[in-house]
Amino acid sequence: MDKTYRYSKQRELIYQAVCDTASHPSAQMLYEHLKTKYPNLSLGTVYRNLATLEQMGKIVKVQSPQNVDRYEKTQLEHGHFYCVKCHSIYDIAFDDLQKTKASLENKTSFTINTLKLQCYGICCQCQEQTNLE
Ligand SMILES: [Zn+2]
Ligand SMILES: [Zn+2]
Incomplete structure (x- = not known):
């Protein structure tokens, strides 16, 4: 490089x-x-x-x-939230990501380089809109 x-x-x-x-x-x-x-x-x-x-x-x-x-x-590594209605992507700070990675490595004996957290659902704004409808 x-x-x-x-x-x-x-x-x-x-x-x-x-x-x-x-x-x-x-x-x-x-x-x-x-x-x-x-x-x-x-x-x-x-x-x-x-x-x-x-x-x-x-x-x-x-x-x-x-x-x-x-x-x-x-x-820094963080998770993402995908709104299925408006397609917005939000960051999710997830402090336990490293811990989860370590415990998965223990369980599987793989070396895990990256662990990605991806959540799908309805964001706050879309929830409000649905409530108004
Ligand atoms: Zn949304
Ligand atoms: Zn992000």
Whole structure:
């Protein structure tokens, strides 16, 4: 990993946009958000820079049930909650993840590198909406 990356203003812009939101945006979502301020930006540029940022280890892909790649900045391991109604993705801090990993390793004698917590359900906002209907 001794590939060097030239500083790119657009890449920095896209990275900041990923960091500034908790919504785990897709390329399309970022493009819609940024193009109001930066009309010269193209969707292709967003895709390309997201791929580079991922290679650099600054952001990671978050799997979504719709099979659209969503992104977030690289951070400590945490779980994700997927709302099946509005397709929002929320972070879930789960302190016991390491403990669970250790106990699974004990049980199976596998070495587990990553353990992912994925929850599916209805988010608070969608619950409220359902109550109003
Ligand atoms: Zn929802
Ligand atoms: Zn996350």
